[in-house]
Amino acid sequence: MKNKYVVTLWQNMYDYDGLTCNFFVIGTFDNLGNAKVFVNDKSQNEMDDQLKKNNGWGIMEVGEKTQSITGEGVNKNNKIVYSHESKTGDGTGYNSAYNFYEVIEVPEETIIDKHLFNTADCEWEVSDYFDKKGN
16 A cells, blocks of 8 residues: 655744644655655745744744654644654744644545544634635
């Protein structure tokens, strides 16, 4: 059985109004190596963009993770084969962006829709993403 690798991004954006969470499926790959390269490049580009948009921000944390970084979150029921995290902000924790990338391994024939993901604590974010895509 052949597998594919699906890249998800969960974002926590903190500002004076509180917390905004976003979910995205940002890529699908035939092999894990290409998915990892994509995640690392995407993470760097996202950090660069956040630093350009927010004067006084810096990098707070970046790197690979050996366990799920969304914990009991969106990929709880999926096989996570790679995780990467980046955090940028002004250092206070009130103005910051946390980007959680996860690569999940699924059988090639798997349909990528909201039913693939655990929505117990994030139904709105996952449904919103797929509704906007028309799935």
